[in-house]
Amino acid sequence: MRAARRRVLAGFLALALAGCAAAGGRAPSALPRPVRTVLPNGVVVIAQEHRASDVVAAQLWVRIGGRDESADELGLSHYLEHMLFKGTPTRPPGSIDRLLEGRGGTSNAFTSYDYTHYDVVVPASDLRVGLELLADIGVHASFPPDELESEKKVVFEEMNLVQDDPERFLRRRLTELAYEPHPYGRPILGTPALIRALTRPRLARYYAKHYVPRNMVLVVVGAVTPDEVLALARASFGGLGGAPDGRPTLAPPPALDRSRRADVQRPEKQAYLGLAWRAAAVSSTDVYAVDLLTYILGDSPSSRLNQELRERLRLVSAIEAGYIASQQAGIVTVTARLDGANLDRAEAAILDVVRRVRERGVTEAERQRALVTAESSYAFDIETAEGLARSYGQAETTWTLEDELAYLGRLRQITAAQIQDAARTYLGDAEYARVRFVPR
């Protein structure tokens, strides 16, 4: 799951997909700035021309996710994500997939704690088709009863699938343990009992309450002009009605201490270790320093954790650090795959690496490498329309578009001393949650 604004745990060896903007708050020369418009009913439209290919990415972002669910609503945001593409009064089950795929398009959807989004990529000439579809499923999803029932089995399967994948399951358990009982620590798929008992009226109520224009952000990036996008967006989204309840501010998450430790017996022969520290929320000015700190600690083969734990001490097979900056809280994680016999030594070695950063700081060369890595991540993101659209959608729902565009420029202002300060502020010797997967 891509809950992070900047940094995601996309697998132990995969690099983070950073969504960030170009130097000095400007988009690079090849790209014009995105145009942001708020329709009278509250729908935010972000459009950017991107002529890398003849396709257009259209994404509907909704300001609703796992954190908005009450105890008896767990999993509803995610369930909606599964149900929206199933149909509307004018679109029978199966027809949406056939419509998009027959045109060479694709669709995807994703649920996080802060947002849910629905993505399509279609040939630019089919933009109208794509936007009409997103507007239709945004408020007219019909939840056919048969589909609603059979989809329960699919969600149970998804729960099984996550459990069978130790790396995904570790990230999930670690997030839950680091936040419980805060809303960011809830199970995003819900629980089997709640899903089994889910009724159509319950889901429809949740949908009607939250899927309203003021919670919606439409991002369109591709081989179209912002004027074309806006005209089509007004036609398809401008007429949607409904008012939001307003989103509650969450209480701060609990402090972490040595009580947050969980060992899980697993069938795998290898062990997995995950540590999570409380870190800055996306709204904090500390995000830039924490971002660079995380790069330096564990982003690449040259990072400190890799060089120390994998190359020098040979304690782990793989290790990575990540920063998940959500809207109202954040965590820095370190995850590793290793021999079960090395669990204690690896944890001590990770803490040593962190302690050295706290005590002696980072080098200017490390700071420079982290900056160029951030610049490079952005440059690779803008290769595709959907990559760029995703960074804008995430920024608009959890941060601001302006912050996003100023990101790289601000990152460059951060000094080595500020990176060290971030380590001192957030990465304590005992103030972390720990999950270990131990071979049976």
Next chain:
Amino acid sequence: MLLGACLAAAPAAAAGEVVRVTLPNGFTVLVRENPVAPVVAVSLMVRTGTRWERRETAGISNFLHAVMVKGTARHGGAELAEAIAALGGKLSATGDIDYSEIRASGLARFWRELLSLTAELALEPRLAPDEVGPERDWLLSRIQKRRDSAPARAFDELYTALYGPHPYALPVLGTRESLERLDHAALVAAYRAAYQPQRMILAVSGQVSAPEVLAEARRLFGGTPRGPGTPDPVLPAPAPAARRVPVQMPAQQTQILVAGLGPSLDDPDHAAVKVLSTVLGGGMAGRLFAELRDRRGLAYTATSYYDPVRGPAALVLYLGTAPENAVRAEAALREEVERIRREAVGPDELRRAKGYLLGRYAMDRRTNERQAWYLAFYEIEGVGQDYPERYRTAVEAVTADDVLRVARRYLAAPTTIVVGPR
């Protein structure tokens, strides 16, 4: 002199066009200028991989490449990692089925440094004896990880059962037994046999100038003398098990794979089998997803694979499902195989499959990393750089009768693997 003459003859590429030059020593260079983003991607492929391996050398190509990235004659492992990171770059090397590959990518303004590090890795790897043990341990941990993962395990079991004596049966990572036997000397010998200029292809895609990249590639790779050549192996014919193979392992899900041997990339039937695979398991309107997942809730994963290779390619239908649904899911999957061999697909379904297939193909070729890969891959497979256009035409020409014919031919006696709890 020669260099100047060749340079003058090197055509300048219009955006999107591919420049292809073979140097006198047999080394091939492909460059695609792509102004979209300030990045560059490099793929250096060499003709070695599973195809050249035997049971006792399984995984040697991948093992070799794991040790290669640990340093060059000029840069130690940590230095190399730092040098790459300073370019905003990534560098990795792995074995594969029909080739092995060194991949590099980074910011376009560093293209020269990136190419230079790629050349160092290919031509002057340190191959230090003391790196062999730790990298073996690392690979053994990855083999264990695959054994612990039900989907990965299922695919490994499938290839074993589907290919029999053919080397495509072997896992790219190798086996615990083979890796424990392979030593430093074996890796050095494998390196010498593989890294000869006439077996290597360099593809570059990004915000670069093709003539400049060609000149630099010539400087870096042109001086290596042509090698003695390594004969292409004579491969035994695959012998599919054509039966059901159950495998027990603890897991929350059961994996069901039904597969047949399909045609190779350059076979006239390739496009029709691609369409067949897409009708069954391509996208969310594919039959497996629409019928088995959406309509009946019998699986979460419901898809198909038919990845191109030079030899016979596996056509795999794949379900991941709850153990209590496994029997019904397997029966339903078999019924889908029977149905596609019995009835021709309708026109709408055929149109959807072709649209999806070609749309995905176009989308997959948008990034520079994928572009560099495709350029090198089509060269290594010997199908020519006009392949994408020929493939598109061939897919468009596929009829419902073609799909029926290839379904009957290639799914006549499928091999089934079921991996899950008792």
